[in-house]
Amino acid sequence: MIKLGLTSRLSLLLVFVGVLASGATGYSTYRANRQMLMHEAEHSLLTSTQLLSQRFTAALGDVADDALVLGTLPSSEIVARGGAPSPADARLKQVFRGFMQHHPEYLQIRLISRSHFGLERIRVDRGAQGVEVVPDDQLQEKGQFPYVFDTLTANAERVYISPIGLKEGPSPDPGQEQPVVRVGTPIVDEHGEKVGVLVIDVDLTQVFKRIERDLPADYVVYMANEWGDFLVHPDPAQTFGFERGRRVLMQKSFPATAPLFDGGRTSLTFNGYAHAHEPPAEVFAFVRSPFGLVDGNRFIALGLARPLTDVLASANALGVQIVRLVLISSTLAILLAVLFARALARPLRTLADAVTHIFDEDVMERLPVGRSDEIGVLARCFDRMRSEIRSQVDALHTRQEELTHLAGHDTLTGLPNRMRFMEQLELAIRRATVSGETLAVMFVDLNGFKQINDQLGHSAGDRTLVVVAQRLRAALRGSDVVARFGGDEFVILLTGVRTPDAIRVTAARIEAVMETPVALGIHLMSVGVSIGISEFPADGDHAEALLAKADTAMYAAKTSVESRYVRYGDLAERPGVDTVPRGP
Structure with a gap:
């Protein structure tokens, strides 16, 4: 040995x-x-899912705000009462067309009278040829539908949001259906009597295209209603089974999501397995989110998935x-x-x-x-x-x-986004309330931006937005805040405003820097601005009111031939100007 x-x-x-x-x-x-x-992947995915849920809720909130604005117009009450055709009909049709053209996700806007079994008074559709006003002889009675009689039971200045369903859209392909939600609000006369309803049909496909554009390419989106029926799924055959006679439920496909539907959890993450005894194939994050601005227990389950091969x-x-x-x-x-x-x-x-x-x-x-x-x-x-x-x-x-x-920031321009701006505005209001100083909110909308997108493409539009953001930063003080509100809209917070002249000087400076054309390749494109201004505390004592009134003043500036910027406080002095805020 x-x-x-x-x-x-x-x-x-x-x-x-x-x-x-x-x-x-x-x-x-x-x-x-x-x-x-x-x-880290689960945490990041859950954060993205919560952000996606917030964007979806905010998108429905914007539709509800539009419905409330349209429903409270004086012309809406006149048309809902019925009777002989009046100038209000033509004005309201023009307003509806404008909203449809400004919101590509809107499939239909209708004003329905309470009388005559819910007869449609005005209907504007988005067809294969574009936005069209339906002739009076083709209007129908809709009083038997829930979105009419349920909306009539709602309180004034409240909205009804229908369950998500399928509807044939404007696509030229016959039988092509799109997920749709209907948002309605009652029309009330001066005596508080409900005389009709205002209903907007929203194409959720367009809504999700807008709110998903910042997600990475390998993310997959799932959405189900409060019963678990899939509304969004990578495989279209799995969606809207209740419309096709074969229900496909989220809690059956993903048993781990069951606590979302029985109220036990509001968010969860887990690893998905392709088959038994195999390594995990995907990581999932789901959240339960209230559906729209309605009372009750209606909600949606929204989820994101990402392949674990990318994560690991x-x-x-x-x-x-x-x-x-x-x-x-x-x-x-x-x-x-x-x-x-x-x-x-x-x-x-x-x-x-x-x-x-x-x-x-x-x-x-x-x-x-x-x-x-x-x-x-x-x-x-x-x-x-x-x-x-x-x-x-x-x-x-x-x-x-x-x-x-x-x-908290816009990925294109690097500016704070809407959520971050609202946080800063609310903080500034609290500080100003204690110190007694004056704040100002500017709502800036670009003029001519749609022509740039149409003529030169969206990449040129993106470059234009980057240039506009740089110019706005250069025109402001270091203590001021500029944010991208969405699309071609920007918002500015001016702090330490001592006199109204200081606001006018800042607005004039913004106009001046925007007068220089934007170089886009061989093209020089002019981009003007329309500016609406609201002031704290004169025009409101909270963020939503200041932003809504600045928005209203901006729309007044767009139609003004005298000035490119308008103070909300000056609108009351102009006869015939509607000062009802559009909503945030």
Whole structure:
């Protein structure tokens, strides 16, 4: 029987320790990195899902605001009462056409009288040829539909939002159906009597195209109603099963989502599996969101999914590097232990200590990275492995900061977005309430922007928006806030306003910087602005009121031939100007 000497036994022991330590560290590092990426992906996906839910709710809120504005117009009451045709009919048809042209997601706007079994008084449709006003002889009775009699039971200045269903859209393909929701509000006369309803049909396909445009390409969207019927699904055959006689439920396809429908949870994340005993295929995040501006328990379940192959790509790459490093370190440990057991005992202990304390800076400083032999190579390999791990952690933190910034800023212009601006405006109002200073809100809308999009394309429109954002920043003080409100609309918060002249000077400065044409390739395009101004506390004491009144003043500026900017306080002095806010 061969007896091993001390050197051989020490060599074997050091080989065993080195291989075991490097392998265990590599495996634990890989598993920790994988779990960290999974947790970060779930958190990021849930944040994106919540943001998508907020955008969807805000989009329905905008439709509800439009319905309330149209329903409270004096002409709406006159037309809803019926009788002989009047100038109000023509005015209202023109207003409806304008709203339809401004909102491509609107399929139909109708004014329905309470009398004559819910007879339509005005109907504007979006057909294959564009926006069309339906002739009077084609108007129908709609009193038997829920969106009519349920809307009539709603209180004044409230909205009714129908369940999501299918409706044949303006597509030239016969039988092509689109998901639609109907938003209605009662029309009330001066005595408080409900004389009709105003109904807007909204194409949810267009709504989701708008709110999904900032999502990464590998994200998949799911949506279900309060019963679990799929309304949005990557496979169109799985949607609106209740309309086709075969229900497909979210809680059946994804059992983990059941708590959303029984009220146990409002949000959840989980990993989806392709088949039993297989690795997870996707990571999911779902939220339960109230549906629209209605009372009751109606809600939608909205979810996002992302392939785990994309989430774990960096972890798999790190795992390959860790395997290589472990193999290299194990080979070197065997060779060095056999040839230089006694000489290597001390540095190998240092290396083993460094492997088991990979993030301890004091231990890493003692690594013999300056040596030119195999010990130095091994030490540098461990140091590179630590650097790779640190870089992965730093990348995760950077990504988290980017997502946080993305939630509050517009990705195209870099300006604060609507949500971030509202937070800053509310904070400024609270400070101004304590200090007694005056604030001003400017609602800026571009003139001629649609022509740029139509003539030069959306990429030119995007470049125009970037230039406009830069010019607005340059025209304002460092303490002022400019944000992109949406589309070609911008909002500005002026703080520390001492006199009305200061507001006029700022508005004039904005007009001046916008007079220079925008260079788009070989084209020089002029982009004008219409500015509406509201002031705190004269025009309102909360953010929504100030923003709505600035919006109203902006629309007055668009139609004004005297000035490109209008103060809301001056509107009351102009006869015939409607000062009813459009809504945020």
